[in-house]
Amino acid sequence: xxxxxxxxxxxxxxxxxxxxxxxxxxxxxxxxxxxxxxxxxxxxxxxxxxxxxxxxxxxxxxxxxxxxxxxxxxxxxxxxxxxxxxxxxxxxxxxxxxxxxxxxxxxxxxxxxxxxxxxxxxxxxxxxxxxxxxxxxxxxxxxxxxxxxxxxxxxxxxxxxxxxxxxxxxxxxxxxxxxxxxxxxxxxxxxxxxxxxxxxxxxxxxxxxxxxxxxxxxxxxxxxxxxxxxxxxxxxx
Numbered sequence: 001x002x003x004x005x006x007x008x009x010x011x012x013x014x015x016x017x018x019x020x021x022x023x024x025x026x027x028x029x030x031x032x033x034x035x036x037x038x039x040x041x042x043x044x045x046x047x048x049x050x051x052x053x054x055x056x057x058x059x060x061x062x063x064x065x066x067x068x069x070x071x072x073x074x075x076x077x078x079x080x081x082x083x084x085x086x087x088x089x090x091x092x093x094x095x096x097x098x099x100x101x102x103x104x105x106x107x108x109x110x111x112x113x114x115x116x117x118x119x120x121x122x123x124x125x126x127x128x129x130x131x132x133x134x135x136x137x138x139x140x141x142x143x144x145x146x147x148x149x150x151x152x153x154x155x156x157x158x159x160x161x162x163x164x165x166x167x168x169x170x171x172x173x174x175x176x177x178x179x180x181x182x183x184x185x186x187x188x189x190x191x192x193x194x195x196x197x198x199x200x201x202x203x204x205x206x207x208x209x210x211x212x213x214x215x216x217x218x219x220x221x222x223x224x225x226x227x228x229x230x231x232x233x234x235x236x237x
Contacts, residue, residue, distance in 0.1 A: 010237040011210060013030065013210055013230060014212075015031035015035065016065060016211070017051050021047075023051075027219060027220060033062075034060045037051075038096035040066050045103070056108070056109050063112065064138075065116075066116060067117035069084070086130065089133055090136070094137050114134075114142065115149065130154075145162065166208075168197075170187060170197075170211070194222045198230065
């Protein structure tokens with residue numbers, strides 16, 4: 001569906017997965033890109049194996065979803081250099097990415113993208129050193145794959161030729177900036193609100209992928225509603 005002379009982008013629906021026990025299989029069927037937790041903030045060998053197998057069975061592509069090694073805080077708190085220097089971060093990210101790559105290879109799957117999780121996602125926008133660590137680790141383990149993130153900042157500048165600009169269907173924005181999770185209304189739990197947000201994002205014609213978090217309440221209903229909007233807008237990849 002075109003709107004005047006504006007041609008819509010082909011947009012993937014990415015879902016953060018492998019984070020919770022007994023995740024609904026339906027999320028893998030609705031997603032076109034599954035961001036699989038690699039053991040930093042969540043996940044282990046069993047959950048990665050399950051996620052990769054479900055993605056394969058559902059025709060969904062795989063992305064790595066590494067994070068700070070912070071299971072207690074679900075990877076949502078920044079770790080400064082005193083807590084985790086860049087070499088320690090590199091070691092952790094290498095272990096996370098190699099664990100996922102080994103399982104994907106064993107199952108005959110390919111990892112096609114990498115999306116950092118939580119605080120790391122935001123920190124590689126502002127911290128060039130950490131962004132470089134992430135890029136180096138990704139290229140060491142996966143080769144020349146795409147990165148997923150916002151269209152600004154250090155990671156975007158380092159990897160812009162292999163980059164999927166992301167919008168969030170289940171998160172509120174203040175202008176063009178994500179509202180911090182600690183603020184009221186930061187997470188959109190109503191599928192109708194998420195669908196409205198998805199339509200707004202799609203009509204900006206700047207995003208290559210939209211995200212739904214697998215741990216958001218009503219995630220299946222939200223993903224279903226967002227996917228339907230993407231279909232109506234002629235944007236679903």
